[in-house]
Amino acid sequence: MKLFVAAQRAWVPFRDAACKFAASDVSGGTIYPTIHAECLERLTKARVEDFKAYLACEEGDLSCSVPAQ
Numbered sequence: 001m002k003l004f005v006a007a008q009r010a011w012v013p014f015r016d017a018a019c020k021f022a023a024s025d026v027s028g029g030t031i032y033p034t035i036h037a038e039c040l041e042r043l044t045k046a047r048v049e050d051f052k053a054y055l056a057c058e059e060g061d062l063s064c065s066v067p068a069q
Contacts (some may be wrong), residue, residue, distance in 0.1 A: 001055070003065075004065075011047065015044065016040075018039070019036050019039035019040050019043065022036075023034065023035040
């Protein structure tokens with residue numbers, strides 16, 4: 001669990017930096033907040049799907065970091 005929390009805490013700054021970069025070509029423009037927010041939403045939804053995949057791991061799947069429930 002400690003590794004999971006550490007990974008998530010590291011992911012949040014990664015997401016923020018990635019979205020700042022993704023919207024950098026419109027920095028200072030009125031569309032910047034929209035582009036930035038859409039990026040945050042897209043990456044966060046992808047992260048949620050990652051979590052769902054972790055929770056659906058089959059027993060014996062060595063590529064899965066979360067043990068089967």
